[in-house]
Amino acid sequence: MDYSHVSCAHVTQTQNHRADPLTVLVSIGTHATLQTHLHLEREAAAEAIGKSSSKLQIASFIGAAEEVIMRNKQVILRDTVSGFPKESDMLVITGSTELKLPEGSSSGAVLVKNLYLSCDPYMRGRMAKRHPGDSYVNSFNPGSPLTGYGVAKVLESGDPKFKQGDFVWGITGWEEYSVITATEALFKIHNTDVPLSYYTGILGMPGITAYAGFYEVCSPKKGETVYVSAASGAVGQLVGQFAKLLGCYVVGSAGSKEKVDLLKNKFGFDEAFNYKEEPNLVAALKRYFPEGIDIYFENVGGKMLDAVLLNMRIHGRIAVCGMISQYNLEQPEGVHNLTSVISKQLRMEGFVAPSYYHLYGKFLEMVVPAINEGKITYVEDVVEGLESAPAALVGLFAGRNVGKQVVVVSRE
Amino acid sequence: MDYSHVSCAHVTQTQNHRADPLTVLVSIGTHATLQTHLHLEREAAAEAIGKSSSKLQIASFIGAAEEVIMRNKQVILRDTVSGFPKESDMLVITGSTELKLPEGSSSGAVLVKNLYLSCDPYMRGRMAKRHPGDSYVNSFNPGSPLTGYGVAKVLESGDPKFKQGDFVWGITGWEEYSVITATEALFKIHNTDVPLSYYTGILGMPGITAYAGFYEVCSPKKGETVYVSAASGAVGQLVGQFAKLLGCYVVGSAGSKEKVDLLKNKFGFDEAFNYKEEPNLVAALKRYFPEGIDIYFENVGGKMLDAVLLNMRIHGRIAVCGMISQYNLEQPEGVHNLTSVISKQLRMEGFVAPSYYHLYGKFLEMVVPAINEGKITYVEDVVEGLESAPAALVGLFAGRNVGKQVVVVSRE
Numbered sequence: 001m002d003y004s005h006v007s008c009a010h011v012t013q014t015q016n017h018r019a020d021p022l023t024v025l026v027s028i029g030t031h032a033t034l035q036t037h038l039h040l041e042r043e044a045a046a047e048a049i050g051k052s053s054s055k056l057q058i059a060s061f062i063g064a065a066e067e068v069i070m071r072n073k074q075v076i077l078r079d080t081v082s083g084f085p086k087e088s089d090m091l092v093i094t095g096s097t098e099l100k101l102p103e104g105s106s107s108g109a110v111l112v113k114n115l116y117l118s119c120d121p122y123m124r125g126r127m128a129k130r131h132p133g134d135s136y137v138n139s140f141n142p143g144s145p146l147t148g149y150g151v152a153k154v155l156e157s158g159d160p161k162f163k164q165g166d167f168v169w170g171i172t173g174w175e176e177y178s179v180i181t182a183t184e185a186l187f188k189i190h191n192t193d194v195p196l197s198y199y200t201g202i203l204g205m206p207g208i209t210a211y212a213g214f215y216e217v218c219s220p221k222k223g224e225t226v227y228v229s230a231a232s233g234a235v236g237q238l239v240g241q242f243a244k245l246l247g248c249y250v251v252g253s254a255g256s257k258e259k260v261d262l263l264k265n266k267f268g269f270d271e272a273f274n275y276k277e278e279p280n281l282v283a284a285l286k287r288y289f290p291e292g293i294d295i296y297f298e299n300v301g302g303k304m305l306d307a308v309l310l311n312m313r314i315h316g317r318i319a320v321c322g323m324i325s326q327y328n329l330e331q332p333e334g335v336h337n338l339t340s341v342i343s344k345q346l347r348m349e350g351f352v353a354p355s356y357y358h359l360y361g362k363f364l365e366m367v368v369p370a371i372n373e374g375k376i377t378y379v380e381d382v383v384e385g386l387e388s389a390p391a392a393l394v395g396l397f398a399g400r401n402v403g404k405q406v407v408v409v410s411r412e
Numbered sequence: 413m414d415y416s417h418v419s420c421a422h423v424t425q426t427q428n429h430r431a432d433p434l435t436v437l438v439s440i441g442t443h444a445t446l447q448t449h450l451h452l453e454r455e456a457a458a459e460a461i462g463k464s465s466s467k468l469q470i471a472s473f474i475g476a477a478e479e480v481i482m483r484n485k486q487v488i489l490r491d492t493v494s495g496f497p498k499e500s501d502m503l504v505i506t507g508s509t510e511l512k513l514p515e516g517s518s519s520g521a522v523l524v525k526n527l528y529l530s531c532d533p534y535m536r537g538r539m540a541k542r543h544p545g546d547s548y549v550n551s552f553n554p555g556s557p558l559t560g561y562g563v564a565k566v567l568e569s570g571d572p573k574f575k576q577g578d579f580v581w582g583i584t585g586w587e588e589y590s591v592i593t594a595t596e597a598l599f600k601i602h603n604t605d606v607p608l609s610y611y612t613g614i615l616g617m618p619g620i621t622a623y624a625g626f627y628e629v630c631s632p633k634k635g636e637t638v639y640v641s642a643a644s645g646a647v648g649q650l651v652g653q654f655a656k657l658l659g660c661y662v663v664g665s666a667g668s669k670e671k672v673d674l675l676k677n678k679f680g681f682d683e684a685f686n687y688k689e690e691p692n693l694v695a696a697l698k699r700y701f702p703e704g705i706d707i708y709f710e711n712v713g714g715k716m717l718d719a720v721l722l723n724m725r726i727h728g729r730i731a732v733c734g735m736i737s738q739y740n741l742e743q744p745e746g747v748h749n750l751t752s753v754i755s756k757q758l759r760m761e762g763f764v765a766p767s768y769y770h771l772y773g774k775f776l777e778m779v780v781p782a783i784n785e786g787k788i789t790y791v792e793d794v795v796e797g798l799e800s801a802p803a804a805l806v807g808l809f810a811g812r813n814v815g816k817q818v819v820v821v822s823r824e
Contacts, residue, residue, distance in 0.1 A: 125755065301750065320753045327751075334746010338713065339739070341732045341762035343537065348760040350753035 072097040073386045074145040075174035080129040084328040084397065089127070090146070090390040097177050101156050108159050109181045112152035114172055115412070117386075118200035119393045119405035120234070121299075122352075123148055124327040146174040146393075151189070151199045153412075159183045167192065169199035174389060176409060187360065191368055201234050201404035202367065202378040205353045209321060210238035211363045212356030217319040217349050218295045222247040225289055227308065230299035231272065232259040232379070234404035235321060239297045240269050241376050248295075251288045253304075255399040262402065266377060281307035292316070298348075301326045302333040309337035312344050320350040328397055379403030484509040485798045486557040486587035492541040496740040496809065501539070502558070502802035509589050513568050520571050521593045524564035526584055527824070529798075530612035531805045531817035532646070533711075534764075535560055536739040558586040558805075563601070563611045565824075571595045579604065581611035586801060588821060599772065603780055613646050613816035614779065614790040617765045621733060622650035623775045624768030629731040629761050630707045634659040637701055639720065642711035643684065644671040644791070646816035647733055651709045652681050653788050660707070663700045665716075667811040674814065678789060693719035704728070710760075713738045714745040721749035724756050732762040740809055791815030 076091045101111050122137070123146070130139045140146055150172040154162050161183065162168060170186035172178045180186060189199055201207060213235070214220060226243040228236045231252025240263065243250045251271040252263045263272035271288050278284040285293065285307055292313035298305060301323025308318070326332045341348060370376040381401040383392045389407045396405055488503045513523050534549070535558070542551045552558055562584040566574050573595065574580060582598035584590045592598060601611055613619060625647070626632060638655040640648045643664025652675065655662045663683040664675045675684035683700050690696040697705065697719055704725035710717060713735025720730070738744045753760065782788040793813040795804045801819045808817055 125751075305750070320750075322754060323751050332748045332751065334748050335750055336744045336746050338717070338732075338747055339537075339735050339744060341760060342734060342764065343762070345762050345764060345767060347762075348753060350755070350757050350759075352754065352757060355757060 068099040069096045070099045070177060071095075072176050074176075075386055075389050076145055077127060077140045077142050079142045080139065081127040082129075083330055085124065085127055085394050087390040087394050090393070092387050092390065095175075097175075097179075099155070099177065101158050101179060108183060109179055110154050110159055110162050110168070110183055110186070111156040111177065111179050112154055112168065112172060113177055114150050114152045114175065114409045115167075116151040116197045116200050117172075117174055117389060117407040117409060118149040118204065118206075118234075119389075119396050119401070119407065120148060120205070121322050121324045121327065121396055123393065124324075124397065147171055148174060149200055149205045150174075150409075151196050151204075152178070152180075162186070162188060167196060167199075169204050174386065176386070185354075191364070194368070194371060197380060197382065197406050197408070198371075198378065200406050201380060202238060202371070202376070203364065206234035206404060207238060207367060208356055208360055208363050209351075209353040210235045210242060211367070212353065212359055213297060213319045213321050213351055214239050214242045216356060216359070217351050218297065218317050220246055220248060220295055224248050224294035225291065225313075226250045226295045226297065227285065227289065227293045228252045228269075228297045228299070229275075229304050229308075230254065230322070230324060231269065232262050232267075232403060233299060233401070236297065236299055237262075237267050237379060237403065238376070240267050243295075244268050244270075245370075245375065256402075259402060262379060266379065275304065282310050285311040295319070297321060298323065300324055302335070305335050306337050309335075309340040309346075312340060312346055314344045316344060316346050318346060318348040320348055324397065380406050382406045382408060384408050480511040481508045482511045482589060483507075484588045486585070487798055487801045488557055489539060489552045489554050491554045492551065493536075493539040494541075495742055497536065497539055497806050499802040499806050502805070504799050504802065507587075509591075511567070511589065513570050513591060520595060521591055522566050522571055522574050522580070522595055522598070523568040523589065523591050524566055524580065524584060525589055526562050526564045526587065526821045527579075528563040528609045528612050529584075529586055529801060529819040529821060530561040530616065530618075530646075531801075531808050531813070531819065532560060532617070533734050533736045533739065533808055535805065536736075536809065559583055560586060561612055561617045562586075562821075563608050563616075564590070564592075574598070574600060579608060579611075581616050586798065588798070597766075603776070606780070606783060609792060609794065609818050609820070610783075610790065612818050613792060614650060614783070614788070615776065618646035618816060619650060619779060620768055620772055620775055621763075621765040622647045622654060623779070624765065624771055625709060625731045625733050625763055626651050626654045628768060628771070629763050630709065630729050632658055632660060632707055636660050636706035637703065637725075638662045638707045638709065639697065639701065639705045639723075640664045640681075640709045640711070641687075641716050641720075642666065642734070642736060643681065644674050644679075644815060645711065645813070648709065648711055649674075649679050649791060649815065650788070652679050655707075656680050656682075657782075657787065668814075671814060674791060678791065687716065694722050697723040707731070709733060710735065712736055714747070717747050718749050721747075721752040721758075724752060724758055726756045728756060728758050730758060730760040732760055736809065792818050794818045794820060796820050 072095050074093055074095055076093055078089055078091055081089050101109055126137055126140045128139060151169045152172050154164055154166040154168060157163055167189040168186045169189060171182060172180055226248045228239050230236045231240055232254045236252060240250050240252050250269050252269045253273050253275045254260055254263060255274065255276050257274060260272045260274050263269040273284060275281065281303060289311055293308060293311050294313050294316050296308045296318045298318050298320045299322045302325040340346065367376060381403045386409055392405050392407050395401055483506055485504060485506050488505055490501055490503055493501050513521055538549055538552045540551060563579065563581045564584050566576055566578040566580060569575055579601040580598045581601060583594060584592055632655065638660045640651050642648045643652055644666045648664060652662050652664050662681050664681045665685050665687045666672055666675060667686065667688050669686060672684045672686050675681040685696060693715060701723055705720060705723050706725050706728050708720045708730045710730055710732045711734045714737040752758065779788060793815045798821055804817050804819050807813055
């Protein structure tokens with residue numbers, strides 16, 4: 001994927017400016033691997049931002065009088081992260097952007113106003129230093145805004161698939177305005193009778209993840225036993241509901257009483273438990289699955305996977321969606337019970353949503369009516385403003401979110 | 413599977429009798445879970461065995477004069493094993509057996525003379541104490557002969573699928589004569605223009621394992637890169653040759669210079685290396701697979717699997733056939749790099765041959781001509797006599813065998 005469309009504000013000031021992001025100085029310059037769309041001179045930028053306020057809509061006019069320069073708050077990754085990410089690994093700055101498609105990038109690109117941003121566990125991997133080819137997505141570029149899934153409104157389009165005023169979801173920047181050149185990763189939103197934020201979750205990447213992961217990867221059959229870890233999260237809550245709709249026996253685990261209550265009372269899981277209160281995960285799973293687990297939807301990894309392997313049934317399937325317990329460890333935990341894969345003839349399959357985007361239309365046909373008929377429900381954990389985004393993202397890895405973690409950049 | 417057909421000699425004497433297996437006393441009795449076919453009285457048995465010699469064909473006549481009682485050497489498991497198995501975990505005794513199908517078991521059963529026995533890594537799991545449902549095969553019963561794959565000649569048949577004089581391969585006992593009631597696990601041998609011992613290997617369970625594991629589980633395509641560990645073993649040598657026939661690039665690893673030479677010079681692998689001489693397995697694999705591995709045929713587990721996971725390509729497949737490095741550890745090693753399963757969208761699938769026996773005919777149609785035309789070759793490591801069987805089986809786990817480990821019980 002090409003993330004070079006993301007405008008770059010190279011931060012030169014240090015931490016003492018973080019208290020008020022509006023006072024952070026923005027220097028002009030092109031990050032080694034990125035194009036900049038900032039046309040400010042250093043002094044002009046300092047002046048403009050010095051005068052800016054959170055109400056300021058038009059920051060300044062620089063150069064030709066017809067160029068509209070808008071304030072553009074951005075969430076910047078300071079440097080690659082190892083260990084547990086902290087809020088201070090990110091910086092909320094206020095740069096500015098020219099409110100038009102830049103010359104040369106207009107063909108095929110779109111200029112969008114970002115509305116909702118999605119906090120997803122896979123983003124942890126992108127904060128780390130990785131080598132090309134290690135994964136299907138590249139690392140974030142330190143000094144540049146994060147990128148990720150979001151819902152946005154098209155302000156200007158150089159791509160015939162989109163027109164001004166369209167709502168879209170897909171990969172955008174963690175900022176107020178983005179120029180998106182990789183429009184093949186954007187989906188036009190047709191159904192607007194559901195909350196737009198749902199396109200960061202149930203109707204977006206997590207939704208297609210749950211759908212493809214369960215129906216395609218797990219090969220589920222009616223009556224089978226299904227275990228979902230991190231079950232109240234963006235994906236888990238849907239997998240459990242899909243499995244119930246198919247007629248499976250479904251148990252979920254989560255990390256608080258509140259989440260366990262959600263699983264049982266809102267999402268209709270047959271059983272749920274708080275893994276933090278279980279001294280012995282193997283025994284806990286044996287209690288809920290005396291005959292063993294046919295399908296494990298894996299979001300956690302580590303000790304949980306080890307306990308599951310001992311409780312799988314012959315010919316069981318493990319859809320490996322995520323391993324959130326491992327992402328922040330310097331050295332991942334060892335998984336010791338993999339010989340069960342042979343003796344029980346298990347299939348473990350890792351997958352990512354983009355490999356299943358061809359199913360998106362079919363997925364919508366199933367899930368939109370199910371939402372409207374109340375057969376499927378969805379819980380979001382919404383925070384307001386880009387300033388709240390770093391804490392929201394970091395909170396994912398501490399399990400602070402209850403349901404899908406969404407950041408509101410703007411509601412319109 | 414039902415192993416209750418295996419005749420039971422319950423050993424009551426202790427280790428001081430082991431020096432000469434012919435002097436071990438055999439007591440009469442029925443093991444809690446097994447039927448015995450021994451009709452000897454304790455005293456008569458002691459007397460018969462006291463008089464026996466290795467040349468003795470007919471040990472004694474007991475009871476009705478028409479009953480022919482044959483010497484029946486057996487390899488008995490003393491007790492369940494933890495850690496590395498030792499020769500002394502097994503005992504070679506000389507019991508005797510009535511040379512006819514026992515009353516009541518004649519319908520559907522066959523009496524066979526065992527010719528060749530197969531030493532297979534999966535047998536290690538059966539030496540351990542396991543619970544029903546832990547695996548697709550049960551543990552061995554301490555005090556009873558081991559069971560496993562072998563080639564045998566039918567002496568008497570109560571199953572219309574087999575007749576006297578037929579050669580068969582399948583699950584039999586580690587003894588000279590066996591009554592097999594689970595005849596659904598027996599295959600009649602039609603092609604006898606290849607060595608009969610091949611039906612413990614290339615034309616038996618290891619052959620169908622390699623065939624199903626490679627063609628069915630790995631979903632291979634011409635031009636893909638294939639890595640095989642334990643590559644000179646019964647299964648690995650075939651997988652490498654199948655992959656070469658399909659037009660793949662194939663690298664194998666083994667544990668000695670002799671085996672590495674075999675891989676390159678006899679089996680035609682593109683490259684091979686001695687894993688014991690590699691200080692860094694990740695770097696070694698990177699050297700042989702600069703663009704990554706599409707298919708890993710897993711026979712080893714542990715550190716090898718960890719190194720492979722870091723070298724897999726996106727959408728790679730890992731056929732998990734065995735993990736021989738783990739079978740003798742009190743606590744299996746941890747595998748740390750499983751998050752690669754997600755980021756690289758890998759499929760890991762454990763499998764066992766019996767799930768693919770429906771392909772046996774198709775497999776023979778492919779492999780027998782290939783053997784006869786010299787397109788596929790096979791190397792066996794043959795030891796003579798049941799007395800050599802415990803050392804041969806234990807040797808598997810130290811990598812002492814070069815090629816398929818076979819025990820000759822009798823050549824006709």
